[in-house]
Amino acid sequence: MSRLTLPASFCLATLAFQMPVQAQDNSPIGVNMNMARVLRISAPAATVIVGNPGIADVTIQDPMTLILTGKSYGQTNLIVLDARGEPIADTLVEVMQMQAGVMTVYQGQARTTLTCAPVCQPTVMIGDENSFTTQTLASSQLVQSVSN
Incomplete structure (x- = not known):
């Protein structure tokens, strides 16, 4: 709690x-x-x-x-x-889960999620493939560290 x-x-x-x-x-x-x-x-x-x-x-x-x-x-x-x-x-x-502007892509059993507003960008959602999530988070952290 x-x-x-x-x-x-x-x-x-x-x-x-x-x-x-x-x-x-x-x-x-x-x-x-x-x-x-x-x-x-x-x-x-x-x-x-x-x-x-x-x-x-x-x-x-x-x-x-x-x-x-x-x-x-x-x-x-x-x-x-x-x-x-x-x-x-x-x-x-x-x-x-937000429905508007979110697209889920399935490639076989691997799932990835994109937020499209209006350009599609990767976003992390529960249930996405682990390698996609890892790459997306690493990319986000890199961008954040450069901006500081």
Whole structure:
């Protein structure tokens, strides 16, 4: 579990006896993989907890604004607590693959992914062939090191 705490006075034990606050329509909050989304909440957040930080990450931008980032495909949960440890929200987060501008290329069993906006460039997605992923990451790191 990933946890970010602002005040030191937080007791997780109070959560066990509280009824969590659900999202209004019980539908998951959606975010695309490798993208971020701004979430505005109804009360000041002190702590955010993500069930599986390998799927999504949440940071507190300010007490009323959270930044949700999709890291891997799948679902996890997000719990937001106030300074007293009372739940503000308890909802599902669904991380999806962006559909627009993304092309998946299959060569036999080897899969590669390109982002086309409008020129196609290699991008790393879960499930791509290992050698493609390694080459794409190495190229990206080389470009980044030259620009510094």
